[in-house]
Every structure is written in C-alpha cells, then in structure tokens.
Amino acid sequence: xxKIAVLGYGTVGSGVVHVLETNKDLIAxxxxxxxxxxxxxxxxxxxxxPIQAKITHNxxxxxxxDEIKIVVEVMGGVExxxxxxxxxxxxxxxxxxxxxxxxxDKGSELLKIAKDNNINFLFEASVGGxxxxxxxxxxxxxxxxxxDIKGILNGTTNYMLTKMGEEGAEYDDVLKDAQNKGYAExxxxxxxxxxxxxxxxxxxxxxxxxxxxxFNDIKTEGxxxxxKTDMKYADALNATIKLIGASHKENDKVYAYVxxxxxxxxxxxxxxxxxFNAIFVxxxxxxxxxxxxxxxxxxATASAVVADIIDEARNLDANIGYSWSEDKLELADIDTLxxxxxxxxxxDKEADVKSSFGDVRFVKADxxxxxxxxxxxxxxxxELNDKLNSFELITAIKAEI
Amino acid sequence: xxKIAVLGYGTVGSGVVHVLETNKDLIAxxxxxxxxxxxxxxxxxxxxxPIQAKITHNxxxxxxxDEIKIVVEVMGGVExxxxxxxxxxxxxxxxxxxxxxxxxDKGSELLKIAKDNNINFLFEASVGGxxxxxxxxxxxxxxxxxxDIKGILNGTTNYMLTKMGEEGAEYDDVLKDAQNKGYAExxxxxxxxxxxxxxxxxxxxxxxxxxxxxFNDIKTEGxxxxxKTDMKYADALNATIKLIGASHKENDKVYAYVxxxxxxxxxxxxxxxxxFNAIFVxxxxxxxxxxxxxxxxxxATASAVVADIIDEARNLDANIGYSWSEDKLELADIDTLxxxxxxxxxxDKEADVKSSFGDVRFVKADxxxxxxxxxxxxxxxxELNDKLNSFELITAIKAEI
Numbered sequence: 001x002x003k004i005a006v007l008g009y010g011t012v013g014s015g016v017v018h019v020l021e022t023n024k025d026l027i028a029x030x031x032x033x034x035x036x037x038x039x040x041x042x043x044x045x046x047x048x049x050p051i052q053a054k055i056t057h058n059x060x061x062x063x064x065x066d067e068i069k070i071v072v073e074v075m076g077g078v079e080x081x082x083x084x085x086x087x088x089x090x091x092x093x094x095x096x097x098x099x100x101x102x103x104x105d106k107g108s109e110l111l112k113i114a115k116d117n118n119i120n121f122l123f124e125a126s127v128g129g130x131x132x133x134x135x136x137x138x139x140x141x142x143x144x145x146x147x148d149i150k151g152i153l154n155g156t157t158n159y160m161l162t163k164m165g166e167e168g169a170e171y172d173d174v175l176k177d178a179q180n181k182g183y184a185e186x187x188x189x190x191x192x193x194x195x196x197x198x199x200x201x202x203x204x205x206x207x208x209x210x211x212x213x214x215f216n217d218i219k220t221e222g223x224x225x226x227x228k229t230d231m232k233y234a235d236a237l238n239a240t241i242k243l244i245g246a247s248h249k250e251n252d253k254v255y256a257y258v259x260x261x262x263x264x265x266x267x268x269x270x271x272x273x274x275x276f277n278a279i280f281v282x283x284x285x286x287x288x289x290x291x292x293x294x295x296x297x298x299x300a301t302a303s304a305v306v307a308d309i310i311d312e313a314r315n316l317d318a319n320i321g322y323s324w325s326e327d328k329l330e331l332a333d334i335d336t337l338x339x340x341x342x343x344x345x346x347x348d349k350e351a352d353v354k355s356s357f358g359d360v361r362f363v364k365a366d367x368x369x370x371x372x373x374x375x376x377x378x379x380x381x382x383e384l385n386d387k388l389n390s391f392e393l394i395t396a397i398k399a400e401i
Numbered sequence: 402x403x404k405i406a407v408l409g410y411g412t413v414g415s416g417v418v419h420v421l422e423t424n425k426d427l428i429a430x431x432x433x434x435x436x437x438x439x440x441x442x443x444x445x446x447x448x449x450x451p452i453q454a455k456i457t458h459n460x461x462x463x464x465x466x467d468e469i470k471i472v473v474e475v476m477g478g479v480e481x482x483x484x485x486x487x488x489x490x491x492x493x494x495x496x497x498x499x500x501x502x503x504x505x506d507k508g509s510e511l512l513k514i515a516k517d518n519n520i521n522f523l524f525e526a527s528v529g530g531x532x533x534x535x536x537x538x539x540x541x542x543x544x545x546x547x548x549d550i551k552g553i554l555n556g557t558t559n560y561m562l563t564k565m566g567e568e569g570a571e572y573d574d575v576l577k578d579a580q581n582k583g584y585a586e587x588x589x590x591x592x593x594x595x596x597x598x599x600x601x602x603x604x605x606x607x608x609x610x611x612x613x614x615x616f617n618d619i620k621t622e623g624x625x626x627x628x629k630t631d632m633k634y635a636d637a638l639n640a641t642i643k644l645i646g647a648s649h650k651e652n653d654k655v656y657a658y659v660x661x662x663x664x665x666x667x668x669x670x671x672x673x674x675x676x677f678n679a680i681f682v683x684x685x686x687x688x689x690x691x692x693x694x695x696x697x698x699x700x701a702t703a704s705a706v707v708a709d710i711i712d713e714a715r716n717l718d719a720n721i722g723y724s725w726s727e728d729k730l731e732l733a734d735i736d737t738l739x740x741x742x743x744x745x746x747x748x749d750k751e752a753d754v755k756s757s758f759g760d761v762r763f764v765k766a767d768x769x770x771x772x773x774x775x776x777x778x779x780x781x782x783x784e785l786n787d788k789l790n791s792f793e794l795i796t797a798i799k800a801e802i
Contacts, residue, residue, distance in 0.1 A: 132541030
C-alpha cells in the first residue's frame with residue numbers, strides 16, 4: 001500500500017479522493033498495490049464527513065510522516081503551495097499538482113529539486129484539466145519539433161464566447177449568466193483578462209521548448225472588448241472568435257501570446273464549444289493534431305491528478321525525466337510577427353482602407369452601419385497601428401482566415 | 402550512440418529514417434545520445450540512394466548484430482513480420498512497429514515476450530498514425546474506467562464519406578477519386594469493408610480492458626452500402642455519416658463493432674474531415690475526450706514510430722509495462738445492445754411504421770420519393786429486424802442522434 005496526502009479539500013481535492021475511491025480496484029491493479037489517502041490538509045474540519053478522520057490543520061503532520069510517499073497539492077495559488085511543495089520534494093516525497101500558478105511561476109526550480117532527489121514533480125492537471133496534454137507533449141511528441149501550439153485553455157471564456165456567438169448575446173449578459181452557472185467567479189478578472197490562459201500557455205511553451213518561460217513576458221489580451229457586433233461579423237465571415245493561448249516558432253524565434261482569434265468555422269478549434277478546452281499542436285513531422293476534452297470540472301481534473309499519482313506510484317524510485325532548463329527562454333515580440341487582422345473602423349472608409357491596405361477583404365454584418373470592416377493580409381502589429389492612425393479604430397482582432 | 406535496424410524501406414520505413422535525420426539533434430538531446438540507423442532490411446537495393454549502404458537482404462545480419470538494440474518493423478502483414486519480431490524480442494532487442502495486423506493478431510504473445518525479457522514492444526503508430534493514442538490510453542488515462550471508444554480510424558473511408566457528404570457524390574465515383582489520389586488501394590477491400598478499422602479497434606479495446614481481443618469476434622460492417630441518398634437524409638437530420646470502430650462497456654459487458662454511424666453535426670467526430678482520424682474516448686471520471694490528427698501519411702506515422710524508438714532508447718533496460726492479459730476478452734453480442742437506427746423502407750409507410758415502431762422521427766430528403774425514412778428509438782438489432790420483416794428494407798444505419 002502506498003500512502004499519500006492531499007493538500008486542500010476543495011473541488012479538486014475532494015475529486016481526487018472520489019476518483020481514488022470509485023476506481024480503487026482498477027487503480028490498485030495498474031499500480032500493483034493500493035493507494036490510500038492517509039492525511040488531508042485543510043483549514044476546515046468537515047465535521048460528520050468521512051474525510052474528517054484524515055483532516056489535519058498542521059502541514060508538519062504530513063511532512064514528517066515518512067510513510068507518506070506522495071503529496072497532492074490542489075490548493076491553488078503560489079503561496080503557501082510553493083513552500084509546502086518544496087518542503088515535500090526536499091524530504092523525498094513525490095508531488096502531483098493541478099496548480100498552474102505554481103507550475104508557471106516555480107516549475108523550473110521544483111522540477112530540478114525533483115530530479116536531484118530522484119523523485120517526480122508532475123502537473124498534468126495544470127493545463128487542460130482532464131485532457132492529457134502535458135504527458136503527450138512530454139512522452140508522445142518526442143520525435144517532433146513543435147512549431148505551434150494554439151489552445152482554448154479557459155472554459156469560462158469559451159463558454160461566454162460560445163454563447164455570444166450562438167445567441168447573439170452581449171458580453172455583460174453572458175458574464176452574468178456564467179457567474180450564475182458557477183462557471184465564472186464573482187471577480188472574473190483572471191479568466192476574462194486571459195491571465196489564466198497566460199499561465200497555461202507559459203507551461204506548454206516551456207515544455208515544447210524545454211526551457212523556462214516567464215508568463216510575465218507573454219503579451220496577454222482578454223475578451224472584455226469582444227462585442228456581439230464582432231460576433232455578427234465573424235458569422236458573416238463563416239468564422240468564430242476564440243480566446244487562444246498560442247506559441248509559435250519560426251526561424252529559431254519563439255513567440256507566445258494570449259489573444260482572441262477569429263477562426264474559420266472549418267478550423268478544428270472553431271467547433272470546440274461551451275466549457276470544453278482543446279489544444280491544437282503542429283509539429284514539423286506530425287502536422288496538425290488536437291487534444292480535446294473537459295478543461296475543468298471536479299472529476300475530470302481529479303482524474304488527471306490521479307494519473308500523475310499513479311505514474312509516481314509506479315516510479316517511486318525513479319525520476320521519469322520531466323524537465324525544462326532553468327535558463328529563461330527569451331520570447332520574440334509578437335508585434336513583429338506578421339499576422340492577419342479583422343479590423344473595424346468608424347465611417348464609410350472603403351476607399352481610404354483600399355489606399356492604405358491594398359486589396360483587402362471587406363465584410364458587412366446585418367444591421368451594422370456607419371463603419372467599415374475588413375480582414376487584412378499578413379501584417380506586423382506595428383505597421384497595422386501606423387496605418388490605422390488615420391482612421392477611428394473600433395477594434396482589431398487577430399484572424400486565421 | 403544507439404544502433405537500430407529498420408525492417409522494410411517503404412513509405413513508413415523511409416519516413417522513420419527521414420524523421421530521425423530531420424530532428425536528429427533534438428532527438429539526441431531528448432534521448433541523451435544519438436540514434437543511428439545501422440541496417441535496413443529490404444528486398445530491393447535502392448541503387449544510388451544513400452540508404453543503399455545500409456541495405457541487407459538477410460535478416461540474420463540484423464538479428465546477429467549485438468550492437469543493434471532496437472528493431473523497427475514497418476513491413477506490414479502478419480508474416481514474415483511476426484517471425485522477425487519474435488526472434489528480435491527473444492534476442493533481447495526492443496521492437497517498435499506500425500503494423501496493426503501484427504499487433505491485433507500476435508500482440509498478446511509479443512508483449513509477454515518483451516515483458517519476460519525486460520524489454521519493450523511498442524506500437525503507437527499501429528492505430529491513428531501520428532495521433533498519440535496508445536500511449537495516452539496506457540499512461541495518461543490510467544485513473545479511468547474507459548467505457549467508450551469511438552474512432553474514425555481509417556483515413557481512406559473518411560475521405561470518401563466526407564466527399565459524399567460535401568459534394569453529393571456517389572460511392573463509386575469517390576472510390577475512383579480516392580484511388581486516383583493514392584488514398585485507396587487498387588483493391589480497396591481492407592479499407593471499405595472496415596477490416597483495417599476492425600484491427601485498430603481490437604487493439605484499442607484490448608488496451609482499454611487490459612485483455613486480448615480477437616478481431617475475428619468483432620462484427621464489422623463497411624461503407625459499401627452507403628449511398629448519396631443516405632447522405633442527403635443525414636444532411637436533412639443535420640447529421641453526417643462516419644465509419645466508426647467502437648467499443649462500449651456496460652454492466653461489465655464489453656461490446657465492440659465497426660459500422661457506419663450517423664452523428665449529429667454537433668458531435669466532435671462529425672467535424673473530422675478528409676483523411677484525418679480522431680479517437681473519441683469516454684471515461685467514467687473524465688467524461689468525453691478526443692484525440693485528433695493525421696491517421697496516415699509518411700512523416701506523421703513515422704513520427705509515432707520514432708516516439709516509440711525514443712521511449713525504448715530511454716528505457717533500454719526496463720520494460721515500461723505495456724501489456725494486456727492473454728486471456729481472451731469474450732465480447733458481448735452487439736446485436737443485443739439497444740441502439741438507435743436510421744431506417745429507410747420502400748413505399749409510403751408512415752402509418753405502418755408508426756404502428757410498428759411507435760412515435761418515431763420521420764425525415765424527408767429533397768427529391769427522394771416512394772420511400773419512408775425515420776430514426777428509431779433505442780432498439781436491439783434482433784427486435785429491429787423482426788419489426789422490419791413486414792417492410793421492404795432499403796437500409797438501416799446505426800445513429801447517435
């Protein structure tokens with residue numbers, strides 16, 4: 001029997017206990033022995049709940065329990081998670097976490113400590129919830145030079161954009177609806193401003209390039225400026241708008257960004273609706289691949305955490321080699337990469353647009369007047385901004401169309 | 402440096418050499434040492450080609466070369482692949498293969514020999530080409546009781562069905578087109594009758610249930626009876642038809658089959674077009690997930706083979722645990738599982754259909770007369786056939802709608 005401890009008995013923590021109980025027999029068969037949750041760290045007592053007997057309020061009870069071989073960190077946030085995880089690893093305990101903030105910020109150091117101690121620090125659930133993506137990048141796409149990652153990495157914003165696209169609803173209304181359904185927090189900033197997606201694409205970019213990526217370097221734009229009129233235009237273009245965390249490699253430069261992107265409906269990411277997540281990957285040999293599933297949700301996320309626990313239980317005395325270099329990857333400036341843009345400017349400016357941008361694709365939307373909308377050719381953001389100086393800009397959204 | 406040999410210098414074999422050369426440096430970095438193709442077995446000489454120097458016509462040259470640690474079998478077919486692979490494993494050489502026929506037929510025995518010899522027999526490329534699916538099922542979805550697998554596992558038939566759906570083309574015409582494009586063989590039987598998909602779903606079902614599955618037990622229906630009229634009806638139902646290899650677990654019974662299935666367009670599999678493959682997986686904790694990508698193609702398939710080579714090179718002295726029991730899994734009879742069906746019968750039979758089937762969903766297609774089409778509720782195939790005895794059946798297609 002392998003004893004483990006769970007730090008935090010919230011949604012994911014209770015999910016981990018639930019998955020371990022529900023699939024107890026098959027997990028024991030796959031590991032070769034039973035996995036038992038022996039202690040759970042939480043501030044609360046959970047009186048009357050069966051978990052009560054395992055609750056401790058003192059992390060030292062876990063840290064100093066030599067029988068506990070694996071610590072599951074599902075508290076979220078950088079502190080005290082970082083201190084707890086580091087202490088556990090230094091004590092020779094494996095760690096499995098779903099905490100994207102911790103992995104994005106402290107992953108390099110924690111991976112190195114794990115390697116030095118011949119144990120594992122795993123974080124499959126930190127990106128894409130239940131979708132296997134960390135392990136496939138690390139252990140399946142090993143023959144690939146990954147040139148592109150484009151992920152719908154945040155279920156809340158994908159739900160909101162799906163509703164705006166399908167129902168023609170306005171941003172404020174879908175946000176309220178998402179909050180009512182429990183998909184969005186009372187303070188939705190981390191989701192709608194793209195901060196959540198930013199940490200996740202930082203992790204994926206680090207894995208794909210085997211180097212630390214500082215999420216602070218990633219230009220991040222959320223969905224707060226997307227309107228139902230933008231969605232009308234998208235529809236007229238047979239397209240839809242998704243919030244994407246992306247990384248792109250070209251001529252040995254790596255770019256990473258978070259931004260809304262207008263995709264043609266035939267793009268595999270365009271069909272990813274509601275709270276589902278998907279990660280589209282392009283490799284130099286593989287071509288296009290996509291991983292799709294539930295990016296959040298108690299049991300799905302917990303399932304990914306338990307997969308890490310199982311991997312650690314199977315490799316108690318071996319580091320399985322997840323790592324990236326601590327040297328920071330210097331990202332190239334995304335504004336220097338030519339991309340297409342969907343642009344709306346005030347007034348009837350077709351002639352002016354043509355003289356500035358050449359032969360662009362104009363688009364009309366039902367019931368929208370007194371403005372000019374078009375899709376540019378590939379252009380650098382700096383050049384785009386120069387050209388737009390002589391217009392009254394409504395919005396410019398990156399486009400793959 | 403790790404020396405390997407390649408059996409068969411056809412599409413996949415030359416692709417393996419190409420991938421190893423193109424990504425030589427990053428592969429060496431990931432493995433910790435270089436991988437060198439030292440011998441290639443083929444009947445041909447490839448005069449003037451750089452590979453010529455490595456060609457041997459005698460398998461013993463490879464078998465008896467103790468420096469060769471990994472044998473890559475990409476010849477296809479059961480023999481002589483089986484004999485060669487077995488000999489290699491018994492000699493303590495790892496094997497990576499893309500050969501679905503070999504894995505479906507002899508996988509249990511070869512996995513056991515590998516385990517007994519503390520080496521590995523890996524076959525990521527045998528299902529879904531470049532799509533990571535074997536390794537994710539084996540090493541990512543380990544916390545899951547996988548209840549459903551539904552795969553678009555054959556690119557040729559998916560290309561044909563996509564063309565029929567999009568262009569309203571007839572079966573014979575799209576087959577000819579697929580043959581002209583090199584997607585279909587001169588003798589297309591293995592693809593269009595579902596035999597290829599059958600071996601692949603046998604492998605996936607064995608992995609998910611950790612037991613040998615005899616592909617001969619899998620009821621297999623191809624696409625030869627699908628007509629452009631069926632596609633017209635599908636369109637009227639806002640659906641499309643895909644050839645699916647499926648396995649389903651319910652009440653401890655496992656069902657597996659290959660058949661065309663009519664899916665609503667909102668289903669993630671419905672959007673998988675042309676030669677792309679996708680495998681949809683449902684786990685009891687995870688919910689729905691999907692893996693999408695190129696199911697064939699030289700470099701994509703070779704990339705999956707090279708991922709196996711890398712895994713073996715990283716684990717030269719360890720069996721990484723891929724296995725399933727040699728005890729055959731007894732599949733339940735798919736005809737006893739209630740499913741929905743899209744049915745077409747001759748004549749205007751709405752009243753008769755209602756009296757036999759109750760309140761079903763009728764459907765009309767433009768320009769189709771003198772027949773009655775409808776979608777049943779869940780019904781066992783045996784009961785469906787009984788009820789259809791009093792009608793002149795045109796076709797009955799499984800439906801998820």
